[in-house]
Amino acid sequence: MNYPLLRYFKVVAETENFTKAARILNISQPALSQAMKALQVEVGCPLFDYKGRGVELNVFGRIFLEHVTDALNSLDEGKSKIHMLISPDSGTVRLSCLYSLGVNMIPYIVKEFRKEYPKIAIQLSQHPTMIQLGLLEEGKVDLCFCTDFLDFAKDRSVQKTTILIEDLYLLVNKSHRLANQTSVNLKEIDGEDFIAFSNLTLFQNNLEKVFTKMNIHPNTVYETNEDGTVAAFVAAGLGVAVIPPIIGVDFSKCVALKISYPILQRTLCMAWNNRIEMHPPARSFRDYVIKWLPTDKKYNSPIYP
Numbered sequence: 193m194n195y196p197l198l199r200y201f202k203v204v205a206e207t208e209n210f211t212k213a214a215r216i217l218n219i220s221q222p223a224l225s226q227a228m229k230a231l232q233v234e235v236g237c238p239l240f241d242y243k244g245r246g247v248e249l250n251v252f253g254r255i256f257l258e259h260v261t262d263a264l265n266s267l268d269e270g271k272s273k274i275h276m277l278i279s280p281d282s283g284t285v286r287l288s289c290l291y292s293l294g295v296n297m298i299p300y301i302v303k304e305f306r307k308e309y310p311k312i313a314i315q316l317s318q319h320p321t322m323i324q325l326g327l328l329e330e331g332k333v334d335l336c337f338c339t340d341f342l343d344f345a346k347d348r349s350v351q352k353t354t355i356l357i358e359d360l361y362l363l364v365n366k367s368h369r370l371a372n373q374t375s376v377n378l379k380e381i382d383g384e385d386f387i388a389f390s391n392l393t394l395f396q397n398n399l400e401k402v403f404t405k406m407n408i409h410p411n412t413v414y415e416t417n418e419d420g421t422v423a424a425f426v427a428a429g430l431g432v433a434v435i436p437p438i439i440g441v442d443f444s445k446c447v448a449l450k451i452s453y454p455i456l457q458r459t460l461c462m463a464w465n466n467r468i469e470m471h472p473p474a475r476s477f478r479d480y481v482i483k484w485l486p487t488d489k490k491y492n493s494p495i496y497p
Contacts, residue, residue, distance in 0.1 A: 193234055195267065198260050200227050201239070205257045208246050282311040283473035288324045289316065289337035290393075292419045292438045293460070297356070298337065305480050312473045320392035320417045325350070328465050334474035335481075339394040340459040349467040355485055358436045360456035361448040363422075365429045368447075375452040378434075379408060385431035386410035390417045395458060399434055402454065 204213040204224070214221040232239050239253035249257060289298050294316065302314050319327070321338040328336050328350065337355065362376050370376055389396040396415075403410065413431050416422055420440035422433045427445040434451075435441075436458045441448065462481055464470060470478070 193231070195264075197227055197231055198264060200224060201231055202257065202260055202264060204228060204240075204247065205249050205253065208248055210247065211245070281309060281473075281476075283471065284313045284315055285335070285474045285477045286315045286333045287317070287335050287337065287477075288319055288327055288333040290321070290324075290339070290419075290460070291318050291417070292436060293337050294318045295439045296437075301481055301484060304484060305477060308480065309473070309476060312476065314477075320390060321394040322392045325463070328463060331465065331468050334464065334470060335478055336463045338461060338463060339398075340461045341394055341463075349465055350463055351466045352461040352463040353482060354459060355462050355481065356460040358458045358460070360434055360436055360451060360458055362451055363426045363433045363435050363441065363446055363448050365426055365432075366445055366447055367429060368432065370432075370449060371447045373449060375450040377453045378402070378451055378456075379406060379453075381410050381432055382408045384410050385413045387422050387425045387431045387433040388412045388415045389422065390415050392417060395436075398458075399456075402456065406454070 200213070200217060200219075203216055204210060207213045207216065210221050210224055210228075214224045217224065228240070235252075235256060237252050238250060239256055240247040241250050287298070298316065306312070306314075317327075317333070321336075321341060324333070324336040324338045325341060327333045340352070340354070341350075362370070362378070362381065364370050370380060389399075391397055402408075410432075414425055416425070419435065419438040422435060423438060423441040423446065425431065426433050427442045434456065435448075462478065464474075464478060
């Protein structure tokens with residue numbers, strides 16, 4: 193029992209005439225009659241009552257038509273969804289990004305992208321880098337916007353392109369002893385209470401390597417995945433933090449200090465899984481982002497020094 197056979201049955205049931213049905217289906221009448229005989233044998237009972245040159249569904253045929261109609265509608269819906277996905281001008285792109293990029297970059301990219309591709313929907317989730325890479329590996333997202341993972345990407349199937357390079361800053365409360373300085377040497381926070389990002393971000397992993405190299409030992413008192421929470425903890429006077437430019441800092445209570453030594457930067461990238469066939473809408477978004485990005489990829493918020 194295949195798709196054409198079910199479709200033949202539906203047309204015969206609707207026209208109640210083999211000649212009309214054969215014309216609609218563009219097959220010969222004998223071939224259609226043979227197909228209906230084979231279908232009735234497979235179902236196990238007659239489905240039609242024959243009346244002169246026409247046919248009429250019997251009680252079994254009416255029950256069968258109800259289910260055939262549901263099945264064909266479901267199959268047509270599935271085909272339609274697949275066509276939407278593979279069309280370069282429609283469908284859905286599944287993105288994942290860092291919390292900070294969800295407020296200071298991705299919305300602007302999506303806004304410009306939608307001007308060219310108004311029928312493509314965007315599905316966005318926000319996670320630390322390590323979780324994003326796991327989702328990418330499992331095929332649950334099409335593109336990730338995350339911290340550059342360097343040696344963490346041992347699998348060559350994960351490809352990436354740099355999207356942004358940001359300077360990092362020391363964020364301190366306005367009542368902090370360093371708050372009146374214009375810049376700071378990172379050694380000056382040795383022993384300070386420190387608000388850290390979770391190791392899931394990779395940002396913290398890279399920062400800890402710097403601390404080790406410089407023999408700096410801040411006292412990590414809180415850890416979180418989310419940029420705004422780090423800034424809020426600093427605003428509450430609970431410690432200092434090293435942060436990229438982020439939206440949501442309360443500058444009535446905090447000061448962002450330029451780090452004079454060492455020069456610290458965060459590199460962000462867009463990544464995709466090369467082992468999984470990228471459907472056209474996602475490919476359109478990836479290519480658009482690459483074209484949209486500035487050549488030097490360097491960015492600092494105007495509210496930071």
